[in-house]
Amino acid sequence: MMKSTDLLTASGVLLTDQYQLTMAQLYFKLGIHETTAQFDHFFRSNPDYGIHKAGFCIYAGLGSLLDWLDESVFGENEIHYLRHQKSAAGEPLFKEDFLGWLQNDFSAKAVNLYAMQEGRVVHPNVPIHVVEGPLAVGQIIETGLLNIVNYQTLVATKAARIKQSAHGQLLMEFGLRRAQGLGAVNGTRAALIGGADFSSNVGASHVLGFTPKGTHAHSMVQVFLGMGQSELDAFQAYADLYPDDCLLLVDTIDTLGSGVPNAIKVFENLKRKGHRPVGIRLDSGDLAHISIKAAKMLNEAGFPEVSIVLSNDLDELVIWQIITQIQEEATRYGVDPEKLIHRLTYGVGTKLITSSGDSALDGVYKLVAISQQNEWVPTLKISENIDKTLNPGNKRVWRVYDQRSKATADLVALYDEDVRNQRPLVLHHPTLATKQRCLDADEIDHIEKLLIPVIRDGEIVAERPTIPEMWAMRDTDIEALDPGVRRIMNPHTYHVSLSKKLWDLKQAMIQKTKAA
Amino acid sequence: MMKSTDLLTASGVLLTDQYQLTMAQLYFKLGIHETTAQFDHFFRSNPDYGIHKAGFCIYAGLGSLLDWLDESVFGENEIHYLRHQKSAAGEPLFKEDFLGWLQNDFSAKAVNLYAMQEGRVVHPNVPIHVVEGPLAVGQIIETGLLNIVNYQTLVATKAARIKQSAHGQLLMEFGLRRAQGLGAVNGTRAALIGGADFSSNVGASHVLGFTPKGTHAHSMVQVFLGMGQSELDAFQAYADLYPDDCLLLVDTIDTLGSGVPNAIKVFENLKRKGHRPVGIRLDSGDLAHISIKAAKMLNEAGFPEVSIVLSNDLDELVIWQIITQIQEEATRYGVDPEKLIHRLTYGVGTKLITSSGDSALDGVYKLVAISQQNEWVPTLKISENIDKTLNPGNKRVWRVYDQRSKATADLVALYDEDVRNQRPLVLHHPTLATKQRCLDADEIDHIEKLLIPVIRDGEIVAERPTIPEMWAMRDTDIEALDPGVRRIMNPHTYHVSLSKKLWDLKQAMIQKTKAA
DSSP states (O other), rough: OOHHHHHHHTTTTOOOOOHHHHHHHHHHHHHTSSEOOOEEEEEEOBBBBSOOOOOSSEEOOHHHHHHHHHHOOOHHHHHHHTTTOOTTTBBSSSHHHHHHHHEEEOOOOOOOEEEOOTTTTTTOOOOOOOEEEEEHHHHHTTTHHHHHHHHHHHHHHHHHHHHHTTTTTTTTEEOGGGSSHHHHHHHHHHHHTOOOOOEEEEHHHHHHHHOOOOOOOOHHHHHHTTTOOOHHHHHHHHHOOTTSOOEEEEOOOOIIIIHHHHHHHHHHHHHHHTTOOOOOEEEESSSHHHHHHHHHHHHHOTTTTTEEEEEESSSSHHHHHHHHHHHHHHHGGGGGGGHHHTEEEEEEOOHHHHHOOOOOOOEEEEEEEHHHHHHHHEEEOOOOSSGSSSOOSEEEEEEEEEEEOOOEEEEEEETTGGGOSSSSSEEEEESSSOOEEEGGGEEEEEEEOOEEEEETTTTTTOOOOOHHHHHHHHHHHHHHSSSHHHOSSOOOOOOOEHHHOOOOHHHHHHHHHOOO | OOOOOHHHHHHHTTEEEEBHHHHHHHHHHHTTSEEEEEEEEEESSOBBSSBBOOSSSOOOOOHHHHHHHHHHHHHHHHHHHTTTBBBTTSBBBHHHHHHHHHHTTTTTTTEEEEETTOOOEEOOTSSSEEEEEEHHHHHHTTTHHHHHHHHHHHHHHHHHHHHHTTTTTEEEEEOOSSTTTTTTHHHHHHHHHOOSSSBBBHHHHHHTOOOOOOOOOHHHHHHHTTTTOOHHHHHHHHHHTTTSEEEEOOOOOOEEIIIIIHHHHHHHHHHHHTTOOOEEESSSSSSSHHHHHHHHHHHTTTTTEEEEEEEOOHHHOOOOOOOOHHHHHGGGGGGHHHHHTTEEEEEEEEHHHTTOHHHHHEEEEEEEEEEEEEEEEEOOOOOSGGSSSSSOSSSSEEEEETTSSSSEEEEETTTTTTGOOSSSSSEEEOOOTEEEEEGGGGGGEEEEOEEEEEETTTOOOOOOHHHHHHHHHHHHHHHSSSHHOOOOOOOOOEEEEOHHHHHHHHHHHHHHHHHO
8 A cells, every 4th residue: 555545545534543433423422522631642661672771762753743633634535435334234333413523523633732842851651742622533633643653752762872872973764674664754754853863765854854865785886796897896986976975885795805995995086086085884794893994994094084884783782882892992903992983873774763672652642631511520540550540630741850950850740730839849659659759949950841732722833843953952851861861771760750639639539439 | 744745755756765866876877777687575584573483474565565666756846856965065966867867767667576476475585576677776666665565574474473373363453553653554454464354543444445443442431430420321322322333341440340240231231122242342451361251251141152352462472371371261260261262352453563572574675687788697795694695696486385285495496497397306405505305206296486477568467466365375375384384483494495506506606706
C-alpha cells in the first residue's frame, strides 16, 4: 500500500482504532458525545534497551500531531467506507445519524490541547499531553496522537543518547532502508529533533528544510572494478564531480592497504586545485583501531583536518566503546586521542531509527476526569499493579529547580493548585504513602509550568518553533539535569512527585472504588 | 510532518538516500547511467529476538513496492528541490543535464524485476529480489525497495510466529498506537499477510478491503462510573447498540468479581432477545489463570461458546506460556484445556507491529553483475567476515523438495544453469569448501523455480494476488518445512546452498581480487 490515494486514506482521520468509532457512536446515541472529558497522555517508563536504559526522554511529535489534527476530517470517502461496515447480523454497524455527526460536526481540533514543547526533557508518569474536550472527539483522536508522539519521542530520545555518547560530534541519520516502513518519514524528523544534525533521507530532509547528506556506496567502487578500472579511478571520478564535497568510502577492498592510500592521492589532487577534501568513511572492521591507523596516515599525508565518518550498526554503546578504545590506544600509535575523537563523525542507521533494544514507547492515553453539571469528576482505573493505577483528575505539571538551577523534580498537581506559592513545597512519592520530600523556600530557585496551550477553542494557538529552536530547549533542559540522570547506563531515577492534594484525592478514590 | 502534501513528497521518489542521487549523477556524467547492472536484495539472517529466533521468514511487501515504483517520478517539486541543493562551495550540487534526465527519462519501472511471491517462506542469503536494469535506476530505487520490503517481511514473519504459537486461533493486530509512526500503514498489511486475521487499524483495513475489529476501552466503563452509573450499565448500553457484536472488556474494576458476572448478565439478556454474544476480553493479570476461571463461569452460565480474547503485551512466547499453563492447570478447575485453547483469540499490539526483540530485518541490496559488451561481468564485495562476502553474478534460485515433499534446501545457481536436470544434484555449502550434499534422483521429488518476473520492459507483469491467496501460499510453504525449522525456539538451520558452478566462480573471484 504505497499508492498516494491509499496512503492519504490510511494516514488521515482513519488513523484510528475501530473501537474508538464504536465507542463514539455509543456516546452519540446516549447524547454524551459532547460531554467534556479530560484525557492524559503519558508514558510509564523510560526506554529500556536491555543492558542500558534511558534516564529521561526528549519529547517530539507535536508539530506532526498538529498537522494531522488540522487536516483530519470525515469526508465522502471515509463516510462511504463506514456506511458499508456491517454488524455480524448484516445490519449497518454505523447509523446514519452518527455518520452525519462525523461528517458535519466532528472537528479533531474541537479540544483544548496542552502539550510539552518539542525538544524538551520529559519524564515517565508526567502528562505530556492533556486533552480536554468532547468525549467522542477525545476518543477518536487518541490513536493518532499516540501513534505520532510515542514513536517520535522514542526516536528523539535515542538520538539524544547517541549524540551524547559521541561527545556531541556531528551525527547523521542513515536509517531509511531499515526503518519500519514509512515510520522513517517522521522518524527522521524525530532523530533531527533529538540529536542528529543531518539525515540521508532526501524526501524527509526536503520537507523539513534540511540538506540531506551522504557519501557513496561500495557499489560505486564495484562498478569501476566491473568495468576493468580501479578503486582509485572511482575515487578520482567522484572527486572530479564533487570537488568540494568529497567524502570517500574506503573499505570496499582493503581499508588500510588500498582505500586510505587511494583517498590520500585523490585528496592531494584536490588540494592542488584549491579544494578542501571532506573526509573518509569507515563502514566495517574494528572501527576504533582502523580509525586510529587511518588518522595517522591522513596526518602524515598532511590532512589532519579531514573528517573520519564511522558507520556500520552503531548505537550509543558501540560509540562509547569506540571512543574508550581510542582513548586507550591512540597515543601508542602516535595519534592524539582527543584530536581524533573531535574529527570523528557518525552515520547511524538501523539502531537509531528503530530505537533498537526498545522499539516502542509505552505511552498511554487515559480518561482522568469527566465534567458533570459543570464540575470535574475525577475518574480512576485501578490496577493490581499499584504503579499502573491512574492519577485521577484534571491536573497541571510543574518542574522544580533547586538552588543550583538543576531540575530536581517534576510535580503533578491538581489544576486549581498554584504550587509556586506553596512553601515548604511537599513532593509526595507517587505510590509510597510515607515517602515525601519537603522543600523550603531557600531550596528552590524557581518553579516552571510545563504544559502550554497549543489548541484552544478549535484553533491552533501554538507557535511552531524551528528544529534549531527545539535544539536550544533540548540543550538547556539536558544541561539542567543532574549528571546522574544523564548517564547512559544505570541512570539515577529523576523524581516525579504528586502534590499532597492529588495524593489525597487518589487515595480517597482508591478506597471508594474498592469499597463499592 | 503529517500534512498530506508533505507526506506525499516524503514517500514518493525522494524516499531515497542522498548518495543514490549523487552516485547516479556521477554515472550520468560518465555516460554509464544506462549500463545494465544487476542487484540482489537478500537478508543475511533470520530475526533473532534475543532468547528466541526465527527459523524462516515470510516474504511481504511486493504489492506496496510495485505501487511505489508505479508512481515514482521526478516532478516539478522534486526537481525544484534538487536544483537548489548546493555544494560546499555554493555551486548547484546537481547539474541541469542530470536534472533533465531525471525529469524526462527516469522511470522507476525501467528494470526487469524478479521477486518472491508474498506470503511465501524465504530464507537468509537467498535473493528475494533481483533487479536488472540501468545502473542509475537500480541505485535510485534501492532505498525505497529496502524500506518497503525489509519491514513488511520482518512483521509478516513475527505474525506467522504468533499465529503458530496461538495454535492457529484468531489473531487481531492491535498495534497502531505503539507502531513506529506511519510504519503502521504497511505494518498492518504485513501482519495480515503473515498471520493476523484482522486489524483494529481502520484506515489500513479500509484500503486493504478488510473489516477492522475491536472491542471497547476501559475508558468506556470509566465514563459510566464518572456519570454515577455502573460497569453493568456500561455493558448493557454497549450490548443494546451492538447486540450481535458484543465483546466486553471485563477488567476495568475486578475481572472475576464484577467484570465476568456483569458480562454474563448482559449475555443472558442478549440471548433472551435471540442474539449471540461474541465474547469477553481480558487485558491484565495472570491471563492463563483468569481465562480458566472466566471460562468456568461462562460455561456454568451456559455460554461455553463465547470467545475469550486475550490482550496485554502479548508475543509468541507469552502466548506459548499461557497455553502451556492452561494445559497444566485447567483440568484442576474442571475446564477442558483443549476446549479453552480453542475458544481463545488474541489481540496483539506493540510486539507484533514493531517486531519487538529484533526491530529490523538486515536486508541488503548489492551490485552482483554489470553488463560489458553484452556479457555479464560478475562483481564482488569481499568482507573480512567470510559469511558477508557476496555471491557474485547473475543468479537464479531454486527450492528442492525431497521424497516426503518437504523443502530440503534452497539452491542459488547461476542464471544459465538449469538445476532441474542435474543428477546427482550438488548442494554446496555457502562458505565451507569441503562441505556439500549430493542428492540422487530418488532423493528429489521436484525442484521449483522461486523468483518470478514482476516487472518486464517497463511494465508490471505480475498478478496481484489477494491476501487470502497469499495465505494459501504461506500455509503450503510452512507445511512443507521440516518441523525442526518451524520451531519457535532453537530452530534447525534450513539449508541454503550454492551450485557447484557458482561456488567455483565465487572462489575464483576471491582469489583474483586478493591477488590484485
